[in-house]
Each structure stands twice: as C-alpha cells, then as structure tokens.
Amino acid sequence: MSEIKPSWIIDQVKKRQRDEVSICLKIHVNRDNVNIVLACGDCPSGRGGKVLNEDEKNIVKVWEKLGCSGVPINPGKIIAFINRIE
DSSP: OOSSOHHHHHHHHHHHHHTTOOOEEEEEEEETTEEEEEEEESOOOOOOOOOOOHHHHHHHHHHHHTTTTOSSOOHHHHHHHHHHHO
C-alpha cells in the first residue's frame, strides 16, 4: 500500500459503481519470492500458465478467504487483503 492510499481505492471504486462503470481491478504483488497479479471485478477471465510457489499460493489463499474476487468489488475487502499481506 506504499503507493496508493486506502481512501483513494475506496473513492475510485465507489465512484465507478455509482456511475455504473465496468471495473477491472488488478493487484500486483511483487516482492522477494512473489510475483503475481490478482484480479477482480469485470476483468477478462483467463488463467496464466504460471506454476505458483508456496509463498504465492499462500497469498492467493488470503485473497480467496477474504472474498476479494467477488462482484461487485468490495473495496474494504481489497484494503483488508493489502494490509494483511504487507
């Protein structure tokens, strides 16, 4: 979260939802042994061919446990996810 403030995420998502604009939100997680992109909302579906390592699998488990991939996007869940993996 060092680059984006939680309030900005909330404002942007809520504004687009209010305007009924399609939202594709992607979270890039790049650190040490992790290099993955997690998506939610109206992103095109598709699977990368990458085999996840244990650290990446654990991050995906947190994403799924918090229900971050649901539609409509819940910005509170996205922020909770980011805070949890930091």
